[in-house]
Amino acid sequence: MIHSEDGSSSTTLPRLSKSKYLAWLQCPKRLSLEVYHPEHADPPDPATQAALDMGTEIGIRARGLFPGGVLINESHRQRDEALARTASVMADPSVTAVFEGAFQHDGVFVRADILERDAGPNGSPHSCSWRLIEVKSSSRVKNVHLDDLAIQSQVVRGNGILLSSICLLHINTDYVYEGGDIDWRRLFAIEDVTAAVEARLTRVPDHVAAMKAVLLSDEPPKVEPGRHCHSPYECPFWNHCTKEKPDRWIYYLPGSKELAGRLAERGISTIDDIPADEPLSPSQRRVKENAEWISPGLRTALQSLQYPIHHVDFETVMLAVPRFPSTRPYQSIPVQWSNHIEEEPGRLIHQEFLHVEPTEPRKRWAEALIESLGREGSICVYSSYEEAMMRQLVEAFPEFRSAFQPILKRLWDLHEVIKHHYYHPRFNGSYSIKSVLPAVVPSLGYSDLTIQSGGQAAAEYYRMVFVETDWIEQATVRAALLQYCARDTLALVELRRALQEKIGG
Ligand code: SF4
Missing domain, CATH: 3.90.320 (Lambda Exonuclease; Chain A)
Known part of the structure; x- marks a missing residue:
């Protein structure tokens, strides 16, 4: 029927x-x-x-x-x-x-x-x-x-x-x-x-x-999930189609899905079944070994940090139709930052900035950030994105070049440190902060927040500034954005501290 x-x-x-x-x-x-x-x-x-x-x-x-x-x-x-x-x-x-x-x-x-x-x-x-x-x-x-x-x-x-x-x-x-x-x-x-x-x-x-032949029956054809599920679009049935797959399913191997596809074609269905002589990248090898790993270099990396340690995260918005002079469609425009500063071991303060008007945000964003970062201490980030944003800002506003040059030299990328020096089985091969945080600091997550991802933050920012007219709703979104960005930088603090404990404090 x-x-x-x-x-x-x-x-x-x-x-x-x-x-x-x-x-x-x-x-x-x-x-x-x-x-x-x-x-x-x-x-x-x-x-x-x-x-x-x-x-x-x-x-x-x-x-x-x-x-x-x-x-x-x-x-x-x-x-x-x-x-x-x-x-x-x-x-x-x-x-x-x-x-x-x-x-x-x-x-x-x-x-x-x-x-x-x-x-x-x-x-x-x-x-x-x-x-x-x-x-x-x-x-x-x-x-x-x-x-x-x-x-x-x-x-x-x-x-x-x-x-x-x-x-x-x-x-x-x-x-x-x-x-x-x-x-x-x-x-x-x-x-x-x-x-x-x-x-x-x-x-x-x-x-x-x-298509008509397939639709003659309401029984879906048998298709194994694989690479095709993610291109050209993420298929919305992914969770449905993979709900019975084992935790160590071969498609959870990080990196190119091509390798996972080739292994699946050879009948290898879990990461544990990958033959020992299969050439894997270092991060794929870690996933296969499935054990906590601490490199001797972790201590050196952590000891290179200098107090006060700033923990910084930026949020940006990308507009298809540009609104600010000298910007292009889809250019990333920084609108928010959060900075948790550990002034000395155990003493933490928090500073933040969020541009809430539909006006050019970048100069005020930069001035407040420069003041918050001061002239001393390491600046812990989680990706090269913050560096790229600062370099882009200096291109647009050369008057900030002299202030940002020393700041760029103080950056310390925790993402790179973890990638090269630490692995936990619960990372499941992903080094995104959303995977790393629950594995290393299970007590801290994002599930209690209204905004839980960078993409959602950008969408909500756009709504707050350019669409929403109800000031109560605007205030609600503003609070949610501040909470989200602050959680990102608190996560950096707790991750770094947890790693410090792993090497004996
Ligand atoms: S997740 Fe989507 S694309 Fe993949 S097998 Fe299921 S229905 Fe097909």
């Missing part, structure tokens, strides 16, 4: 869409689960949801490049109305562009972001051919975009519409905002991808037929 999308039983196949087509290309099981068992999917995390929201905003902005275009605003639930209105709007020769046009062919329903009517022979808009344009908030063309355009082209052409070219409109990260109004024509880049899409079109009918 086949079920329709609203959950009722019927004998007809569910209607296909371009998102289902892309799900199929990633994995037939994903398609089946999306249609028949969506309840097994993990909901999008806040950072993914923010990226989706940004994509929607970019799509709306892009329409401004096509003045006079007509929006088909019937919702996704009003499919028949959307199809009828699209046909009627496109039949009007005075319409130069259609946004969100609805089309159906061979059981596949799509909405096309933009269809622009080609100019007629004398520059008039009365041509019967169209340019299909897909809008993406990414900074370049990806294979998945070409597949997206291939299924759309197939469906649009199946309605007898002549497509003269097929294009992707994406963000141009070379655009530098100079202040004032955004130059939308320079912020966006339109790439003609007709040839690359045409090359994929011949395979579309076979793929659609195969």
Whole structure:
């Protein structure tokens, strides 16, 4: 028995869409689960949801490049109305562009972001051919975009519409905002991808037929999870598909999933089964050995620290549409820092900064940070990100160069120290602070916090500063951001102290 999308039983196949087509290309099981068992999917995390929201905003902005275009605003639930209105709007020769046009062919329903009517022979808009344009908030063309355009082209052409070219409109990260109004024509880049899409079109009918065959049964096909689950998108069914895998499953081996894939093909299903002569990287070797390891170099590394020891973490925001002069789309803009300072063994103070207005944050951020870091002591960080941010800031504001040069020399990267000198089996091969902290300092985590990841912090910052108007909600987000960043630097303090104890204090 086949079920329709609203959950009722019927004998007809569910209607296909371009998102289902892309799900199929990633994995037939994903398609089946999306249609028949969506309840097994993990909901999008806040950072993914923010990226989706940004994509929607970019799509709306892009329409401004096509003045006079007509929006088909019937919702996704009003499919028949959307199809009828699209046909009627496109039949009007005075319409130069259609946004969100609805089309159906061979059981596949799509909405096309933009269809622009080609100019007629004398520059008039009365041509019967169209340019299909897909809008993406990414900074370049990806294979998945070409597949997206291939299924759309197939469906649009199946309605007898002549497509003269097929294009992707994406963000141009070379655009530098100079202040004032955004130059939308320079912020966006339109790439003609007709040839690359045409090359994929011949395979579309076979793929659609195969999708229908899979959906004849509501039993998902048997597909082993593996590398394909993470590309081009993280599959939301990963936890569902891997829930019965052993703790030491071969795909938990860190590093390239290619090696894990090759080992799995040889029938090796757990890390413990990897043959002794298999060439592994040092961190993969540690995971295989599965035992705590302390290098003799850990003592030297820790003893190189000088009081007062600063423990610093930055949070940044990346804006698709830049808001501050001399910045580019998706440039990381620092907006927050936290500094836990151990002035002498056991004496800890905390300082922090968060820019809460929709104004250029970087100068105030830098001035407050320079004052907090002072001129003495080591500066403990957890990655090279903080160094990169300071160097980027100095490029933009050379007046800070002399202050940051000595600061950069005081940086001490705990991530590198742990990677080279310490391993705990509960790291499971990951040296991210979210894996290392619960293994070394089990009493300290993030689960009690509203914000639990850097991606979520960036999304919440954007909402607090640029979207939210309710001051109570703004204050709530502000408190959550401060708590999150402070936890990151407290984690550095506790990690460093725990390592110190491991070498005997
Ligand atoms: S997790 Fe992997 S195997 Fe499972 S549905 Fe997704 S892509 Fe397919």
